[in-house]
Structures are given as structure tokens and as C-alpha cells.
Amino acid sequence: IDTFNVTFLPVPIVNLGNDTSFCAGNTLTLSSAQPPGSTYLWNTGSTSNSIVVSTTGTYKLTVTNSVGCKASDSILVIVSPAPVVNLGNDTVVCTGIFPTLQSSVTYPAGATYFWNTGATTPSIIANATGTYWLRVTVNGCPNTDTIVVKNLYDTLNFKMIDTAICRGAPPINVRATGTPGMTYQWTPTAGIPVSNIATPAISPDTSAMYYLTGSITGCPDIIDSF
Numbered sequence: 001i002d003t004f005n006v007t008f009l010p011v012p013i014v015n016l017g018n019d020t021s022f023c024a025g026n027t028l029t030l031s032s033a034q035p036p037g038s039t040y041l042w043n044t045g046s047t048s049n050s051i052v053v054s055t056t057g058t059y060k061l062t063v064t065n066s067v068g069c070k071a072s073d074s075i076l077v078i079v080s081p082a083p084v085v086n087l088g089n090d091t092v093v094c095t096g097i098f099p100t101l102q103s104s105v106t107y108p109a110g111a112t113y114f115w116n117t118g119a120t121t122p123s124i125i126a127n128a129t130g131t132y133w134l135r136v137t138v139n140g141c142p143n144t145d146t147i148v149v150k151n152l153y154d155t156l157n158f159k160m161i162d163t164a165i166c167r168g169a170p171p172i173n174v175r176a177t178g179t180p181g182m183t184y185q186w187t188p189t190a191g192i193p194v195s196n197i198a199t200p201a202i203s204p205d206t207s208a209m210y211y212l213t214g215s216i217t218g219c220p221d222i223i224d225s226f
Contacts, residue, residue, distance in 0.1 A: 012038060012063040014073040021078035023141035027054045028077060030061070037066035053077055083107060083138040085145035092150045092218030098127045101147060103134060112137045126151070154179045156214040158224035171201035176224075178214045185213045 014032045022028060031050035034040070040049050043060040053059060060074040086104045093099050102123035113122050114135045126132055126149040133146040159175035176198040178184065189195040191204040202210065214222040 009065055009067050009069060011069045012065050012071040014061055014063050014071045016059070016061060016073045016075040019076040019078075021080055021139075024079050024081045026079075027052050029053075030059055030075065030077075032061055032063065032073065034063050035065065039064045055079055080139050080141045082141045082143035083111070083136050085134055085136045085143045087132070087134060087145045087147040090148040090150075092152060093126075094152050094154045094216075094219035096151070096153055098125050098151070099149060100124070101126050101132055101134070101149070103136060103145065105136075107136060107138055110138070150218075152179060152216060152219055154182070154214075154216050154219040154222065156182070156212070156222040156224055158212060158226070160226040162226050165204075167205065171203040173201050174199050174212075176212055178222075179216055182214045182216045185215070187211050187213070 012034055014034075016030055016032055020028065029050055029052050034049070040047055041062045041064075042048075042051055043058075044051060051059070056077060056079045058074055058076050060072055062070055062072040064070045084105050087101055088104065091099060100123050113120055114137075115121075115124050116131075116133045117124060124132070129149060129151045131146060131148050133144055135142050135144045156178045157176060163172070165172065176184075178198060182198075184196055184198045186192050186195040186200065186202075188208060188210070190206075190208070192200050192202050192210075194200050198212070198214075204210075209225055211223055211225040214224075
């Protein structure tokens with residue numbers, strides 16, 4: 001009588017999980033734990049027991065146990081790009097004209113919107129100076145853009161009325177005020193020693209219509225006259 005032992009080792013069970021997706025900028029670690037002595041071969045060429053993936057593709061792992069039995073599993077990973085959100089350049093608006101803010105990109109049905117004002121609509125009215133941001137989520141992937149809106153209530157308060165003086169009379173002291181930061185220019189400049197201020201002393205030597213132009217960056221000029 002003679003005896004010998006036969007030991008059966010089970011075929012490795014390799015399970016990478018269900019096909020999955022995630023947003024660009026994130027990563028996913030793939031692994032399938034095996035008994036000691038097993039070797040690993042991924043279709044990426046890696047021989048480690050796990051890999052980190054960040055791009056769309058089908059990833060396959062083949063495991064070989066200590067007696068040469070092999071088994072494999074594959075997983076499809078889809079990496080979705082974040083949507084492009086573009087609110088445009090920072091802007092200045094004038095005289096209380098409130099701009100409509102919205103992304104210049106068209107999104108598929110099902111996209112969601114969230115503004116820092118709490119609104120969940122694709123567009124909002126910016127009715128005050130401030131920083132506004134919009135977060136758009138498409139297929140579970142969010143992205144954000146920010147815009148600064150400066151609302152200028154540009155005004156020129158001109159307190160002069162048409163008037164008559166005698167030749168050689170004292171100068172006329174002009175009364176005008178404007179929005180802080182506004183620049184000024186009088187035309188014509190004859191009889192005005194300093195023509196780029198709001199309140200010059202005018203000494204005309206002939207009848208004339210005098211124009212004051214108030215300018216502020218980003219807004220239309222305001223013109224008044226007497």
C-alpha cells in the first residue's frame with residue numbers, strides 16, 4: 001500500500017467591482033485582495049496589487065496563485081469632465097442698469113445651477129455691487145466661475161442756469177458735482193484758466209454756450225451746459 005496527498009487550491013476569485021464613473025480631477029484605487037504568494041498583472045503593465053486610475057478606460061487584472069491557477073476581472077471606468085462655466089469678464093455698469101448674469105455655455109437637460117445668492121436658476125439679475133459665482137453640475141460633476149460686478153450710479157449735478165453778465169464783470173463761479181472718481185472737461189476753454197475741474201471760475205469775453213463733460217471709466221459721458 002502506498003498513499004499520496006493531493007491538495008486542490010481554488011482558482012483565484014478576482015473582483016474589481018461594478019463599472020463606475022467619477023469626475024475629472026479625482027482618482028480611483030482598483031484592487032482585489034488575494035492570498036499570499038499570488039502575483040498580479042494589470043493591462044496597464046503594473047504588477048502591484050493595486051493601481052490608481054484617473055482616466056477613462058477598461059482596466060483588467062489577472063491574478064495567478066502559487067500553483068499557476070489564473071483568473072481575471074475587468075472594470076470600465078468613465079471619467080466625466082467638469083462643465084465649462086463662463087460668466088465673462090468683471091464688469092462695470094452705470095446708472096442703476098442691472099446686468100443679467102449667466103454662463104455663456106449651453107448645458108444639457110438635467111444640469112443644475114447654484115448661485116452664491118441662493119438662486120438655482122440659469123441666470124440672475126446683479127442688482128448690487130459685489131462678487132457673484134455660479135456652480136453648474138452636469139452628470140454629477142460641478143464647476144464654478146466668478147464675476148465681479150461694480151454698479152456705478154454715475155451722476156453729474158449741474159447747478160448753473162443760463163445767465164447774462166456785463167463785459168468785465170467778476171468771474172462766474174460754476175457749481176457742479178459728480179460721482180467720486182469722475183473726471184471733467186469744459187468746452188470751450190476760452191476764459192477758463194483750469195478747464196478740467198468741476199467748479200472753475202469762468203471769465204467769458206463773449207457770449208458762448210459752455211459744456212461740462214463728466215467721464216467715469218466704463219460709463220457713458222454725461223454732458224450738461226449753460
